[in-house]
Amino acid sequence: MYTTNAVRKEENTTSLEKHMHRLEEIPDLMCDACVVDKYNNLVFLSVWGRDTALQELYSRITLAKKDKEFGLEYLTFKIQGVRTRVYVGNVKELTKRSTRTYKQTKFGTLLHTWIFDKSCIKPDKANHTATVLLEGEIPIEEFAQYHWSVIKDICPLPLLDHWRSEITPLLIDHKMCEDLKTFFGQVGGVRLILDIPKLEESMGDLILRDRLTTYPTHHTGLQH
Amino acid sequence: MALIFPRVAANFARNGYYPTDEPTIERILNAIAAKDPNQRIRIIDPTAGEGVAIAEVAHHLGRENVEAYAVEYNRERADHASTLVDHCLRSDLMDTVISNTSFGFLFLNPPYGDMAPGYNGAIYDQSKGRKRLEKLFYQKSFPMLQYGGILTFIIPYNQLDDELSTWLCNHFSQLRIYEAVDKQFKQVVILGVRTKKSDLDLADRKKMLGVFKAIYLGEMKAEELPQDWPYDPYLVPSSKAELQNFYQITMDPAELAREIANLKGLWPEFNLHMKYKQSVPRAPVTKPRDWHIAMALSAGEISGPIHSSETGQTLIVKGDTHKEKVEHTEWKTEQDGSKTFIRTLIDKFVPVIKAWDMTDGSPYKGKIITITTVKDPEPEQNVNNDGVDLSSFLFPIGRLLMTRGIDDLVQQGLDLLPYVTRHGQGDWGDGYESDNKQNDRAVKAMVDGHLYERVMSVYIIDPENDLKIWIITEWHGDDDGHITTVLLPSEY
Numbered sequence: 001m002y003t004t005n006a007v008r009k010e011e012n013t014t015s016l017e018k019h020m021h022r023l024e025e026i027p028d029l030m031c032d033a034c035v036v037d038k039y040n041n042l043v044f045l046s047v048w049g050r051d052t053a054l055q056e057l058y059s060r061i062t063l064a065k066k067d068k069e070f071g072l073e074y075l076t077f078k079i080q081g082v083r084t085r086v087y088v089g090n091v092k093e094l095t096k097r098s099t100r101t102y103k104q105t106k107f108g109t110l111l112h113t114w115i116f117d118k119s120c121i122k123p124d125k126a127n128h129t130a131t132v133l134l135e136g137e138i139p140i141e142e143f144a145q146y147h148w149s150v151i152k153d154i155c156p157l158p159l160l161d162h163w164r165s166e167i168t169p170l171l172i173d174h175k176m177c178e179d180l181k182t183f184f185g186q187v188g189g190v191r192l193i194l195d196i197p198k199l200e201e202s203m204g205d206l207i208l209r210d211r212l213t214t215y216p217t218h219h220t221g222l223q224h
Numbered sequence: 225m226a227l228i229f230p231r232v233a234a235n236f237a238r239n240g241y242y243p244t245d246e247p248t249i250e251r252i253l254n255a256i257a258a259k260d261p262n263q264r265i266r267i268i269d270p271t272a273g274e275g276v277a278i279a280e281v282a283h284h285l286g287r288e289n290v291e292a293y294a295v296e297y298n299r300e301r302a303d304h305a306s307t308l309v310d311h312c313l314r315s316d317l318m319d320t321v322i323s324n325t326s327f328g329f330l331f332l333n334p335p336y337g338d339m340a341p342g343y344n345g346a347i348y349d350q351s352k353g354r355k356r357l358e359k360l361f362y363q364k365s366f367p368m369l370q371y372g373g374i375l376t377f378i379i380p381y382n383q384l385d386d387e388l389s390t391w392l393c394n395h396f397s398q399l400r401i402y403e404a405v406d407k408q409f410k411q412v413v414i415l416g417v418r419t420k421k422s423d424l425d426l427a428d429r430k431k432m433l434g435v436f437k438a439i440y441l442g443e444m445k446a447e448e449l450p451q452d453w454p455y456d457p458y459l460v461p462s463s464k465a466e467l468q469n470f471y472q473i474t475m476d477p478a479e480l481a482r483e484i485a486n487l488k489g490l491w492p493e494f495n496l497h498m499k500y501k502q503s504v505p506r507a508p509v510t511k512p513r514d515w516h517i518a519m520a521l522s523a524g525e526i527s528g529p530i531h532s533s534e535t536g537q538t539l540i541v542k543g544d545t546h547k548e549k550v551e552h553t554e555w556k557t558e559q560d561g562s563k564t565f566i567r568t569l570i571d572k573f574v575p576v577i578k579a580w581d582m583t584d585g586s587p588y589k590g591k592i593i594t595i596t597t598v599k600d601p602e603p604e605q606n607v608n609n610d611g612v613d614l615s616s617f618l619f620p621i622g623r624l625l626m627t628r629g630i631d632d633l634v635q636q637g638l639d640l641l642p643y644v645t646r647h648g649q650g651d652w653g654d655g656y657e658s659d660n661k662q663n664d665r666a667v668k669a670m671v672d673g674h675l676y677e678r679v680m681s682v683y684i685i686d687p688e689n690d691l692k693i694w695i696i697t698e699w700h701g702d703d704d705g706h707i708t709t710v711l712l713p714s715e716y
Contacts (some may be wrong), residue, residue: 020484022479048480048489065671097497099489100244106313106479108321108471112489120498125546135494150500157592158527158542158580187494204590207580213583214529214538 020048021184024076024083025060028053029107033185034077034086035133041089042075043180044116044133044187051101054111058096061088079183086183093118119191123154130154131180135187144168147190155194157203162216170202243273244333244378245406248413249355252376253284254453255415256329256460261286263462267329268293270317270365275305278331282309285329286461293327293470295320298477314479315472317364323468328460333378334361336409353387362388366395369418374458377414378404380445381439384412389436389561394421398458401439402449412439412446415458422662522575529582537586539579539593548574564625617648618667620676621697629712630693638685640710647681647695647708654692655682674699674706 023029033046047054062201063071066201074085088094116133123130130150134143148168152159159167171177171192176199180189206212258265265285269278272294281294285451292309295317296302302314313320339355343709350354353359369375375396379388381403392399396416404411438444472479490497512520520526521543549569577595581588616672624644634640646653650667651686652660659680666677678698685691699709 020481022475022477028475028476032481032484044649046490048484049475050307065285097490104467104470104488105487106471106483107475108469108473110483110487112484114490114497116498121500123500125544126548130500133498135491135498146499153500156542156544156576156578158540158578160540200592203580204592207582207590214540 019185020139021077021079023047023057024078025072026053026057026153027118029057031077031184033187034183035185035187035189036086036181036183037191038178038181039087039180040085041087042094042115042117043131043189043191044114044120045075046185046187047113047115048110049113049129050107050109054098054113057115060125061094062091064088064091077183095121120189123150124152125156128154128156128192128196129193131189133180133187133189134193137186151192151194154192154207155199156196157200162212163212166206166211167203170199242333242336242409243279246402247405248378248411248449249277249280251405251449251451251453252413252415253280254451255282255449255455255457256284256376257457258285258289258462259328259459260462262289264289264291264464265328265460266291266293266463266467267331267460268295268322268365268368269309269331269333270320270322270352270368271332271334271361272296272301272305272312273298273333274301275308277310277333278305279308281329281331287456291463291467293322295322311470313470313472314476315474315685317361319474320472321469322368323470325370325373326463326465326467327368328370328373328463329376330365330369330373331376331623332361332365334358334365334379336383336700353385356383359388359391362391366391366418370461370463371418371420372461373418374460375414375416375418377416378411379414380410381412382410383441384436384440386437386440389433389440392416392436393432394424395419396427397424399428399432401435405449413449413594417458426480443580448699478586521577529613536583538582538584540582541577541579543575543577545573545575548570560628564623615690618650619648619670619679620673620706621648621708623704624708624710626710627712627715629715630710633685633693643681643683643693643695644708646683647679651681652679653681655680655684 016134019032020030021032021034029047029049031045031047033044034042035044037043047057049057057072060067060070060072061075064073065071072088074087077084077086084206094115095118096116097114102110102112117131119129119131120133130153132147132150134146144164148161148164151167151171168177171194174195176192177192178191178193180191182188252513267278267281267285267290269292270276272278273296275294275296278292278294282290291311294302294305294309294312295315296305296312297314297316299314302312306312306314314430335357338359339357339360366375366658377392392414395418397419400413402415404413433443439446508516508520517526521541522545524542524544527542528540530541531537532539548571550572558564574597581591581593583589621644626640630638632641638640643653650664652663658681662677663679663681666675666679669676675697676699678696680697681695683693683695685693692713693710694713695708695710697706699706
């Protein structure tokens with residue numbers, strides 16, 4: 001496998017090609033989206049390949065350290081000429097979604113698979129954490145709306161919708177909301193890690209100062 | 225001395241690309257016809273160039289009934305060919321998987337040239353004579369033809385050596401050979417019908433071998449391909465079976481990107497898979513009673529501002545129920561008298577209702593009021609009933625087992641827990657220094673929270689009576705996990 005890859009000629013890159021990234025450890029797998037956290041741990045990976053190669057990927061990242069020869073603790077991509085490692089982290093926290101097998105493509109039978117952190121689809125209410133992923137170009141307001149609905153979901157403190165503009169900066173200031181890194185592809189996201197005691201203290205303070213009120217007040221600043 | 229003859233260099237630079245000349249293609253068309261009009265015919269050009277030749281064959285045989293396949297290595301030419309044929313791979317032919325006996329017509333105008341020694345397509349190269357690209361491509365391509373399928377093979381006459389002639393005569397009947405219209409490359413056009421070896425006419429075979437040899441040696445000159453085909457046309461059979469394989473092995477990023485543009489994969493369902501499904505609270509269908517309200521609150525169905533006219537309070541409430549693990553530990557006596565320490569985690573549903581006090585003038589304004597079934601806070605969650613702080617343990621002790629001898633000591637009043645705690649915290653007791661170092665290494669080498677090598681502690685209970693206990697922790701695989709055994713040295 002490695003030798004055939006070594007003799008493979010470098011193709012001219014076209015505009016289409018920049019979306020596909022070959023996985024160096026398993027060259028028969030191509031990835032079209034990759035999102036990681038601030039430690040370069042895998043959050044979301046979109047992979048195309050044949051069933052055999054995908055099975056190889058699943059098994060090798062599951063083995064990780066246990067198998068020195070075949071285990072994969074990280075995946076390597078060449079991104080804009082720079083070799084970049086994506087760490088698999090805790091494989092038990094990963095899950096996957098796959099298409100049916102596409103038969104008779106130009107590369108034989110192909111599958112499309114997403115490997116991602118379970119927190120992307122299941123917010124952890126006990127620990128008040130969640131990962132919010134979005135695909136494509138999302139209008140900022142739509143994103144903010146969805147983001148807010150997830151915050152309301154994982155926060156045990158009562159939140160009112162008109163508090164959004166006060167609370168969202170609070171989360172950023174206290175580092176409870178981290179942007180995830182998009183290595184390539186059309187997926188981006190944030191990770192929410194709510195610190196409830198800190199949030200309770202800050203919000204209590206805002207309530208006492210009447211910055212958070214029971215009903216929306218219309219101090220828009222516009223002169224009538 | 226030059227690296228390579230300039231004329232040959234031009235050939236290789238174009239990957240041996242010499243498209244078949246237009247008049248030759250036209251005259252070949254005159255020699256072929258569809259055997260079963262209105263039935264599907266599958267045709268292939270494995271070295272298609274811009275795909276002109278195979279596209280013309282497709283039109284000639286009746287475009288709507290023909291599935292045209294092409295393989296071309298050069299990207300630009302492949303791009304062009306893919307607009308003319310139904311299926312086109314941009315690939316080295318040697319990197320493709322194409323089903324055998326699946327095509328009714330094969331148009332083969334291979335690249336011409338000598339092969340480099342150790343060429344990596346050598347698995348197809350069964351040649352014993354001069355190693356030529358023509359032979360490699362012939363060997364890879366002719367099996368694609370169905371029996372009864374028609375071959376059109378274009379090569380320079382001076383490559384028709386004994387070996388290639390023998391191959392052709394072994395695989396094909398009704399062979400005919402003509403000179404191409406364009407004389408520049410000294411090409412001949414060979415037509416034939418793929419035939420099982422057992423069905424070959426040996427006299428014909430011998431005759432054709434003689435003709436090929438004479439042409440190869442230049443003793444005889446093939447006629448030019450006739451403008452008006454004087455015989456019955458070669459009949460291209462229909463292809464009834466489905467084509468199983470037609471793909472390239474090596475993943476090419478650009479080609480894959482194009483394929484994905486068609487397939488789309490999981491992408492259209494991104495929101496379906498990756499967005500949380502959030503329930504939207506609905507208004508109750510009937511006036512809720514108190515217990516309805518209690519249930520709905522704890523289920524998180526009621527949230528928002530509430531005013532109490534009785535107390536004058538304004539609260540913003542939110543209810544929710546989440547799962548917590550409750551730890552339960554017990555000693556269990558087995559039938560053989562040994563005892564097992566069992567630690568069970570039970571899911572427990574905990575309703576929590578929280579409210580902001582928003583009442584102006586209230587001393588609790590801006591404070592959270594909590595109603596729940598569990599005591600808050602629980603600072604010492606990791607401490608079990610017996611006071612063992614499991615969080616300080618360097619490795620999981622898992623199930624705790626003791627032998628009959630130890631059980632007897634426990635009956636006599638021995639408290640094991642301090643020893644188990646020391647063991648868990650890496651105080652290996654009174655064993656040999658080398659064993660203790662081995663234990664330290666085993667703990668350091670832990671992977672995914674489990675031990676690969678066992679750890680063992682020795683504690684002297686009563687030095688006068690030379691009474692010692694051993695505590696051994698081992699990992700027993702994913703199913704059983706860790707097991708810690710307390711035993712007497714004599715019971716080992």
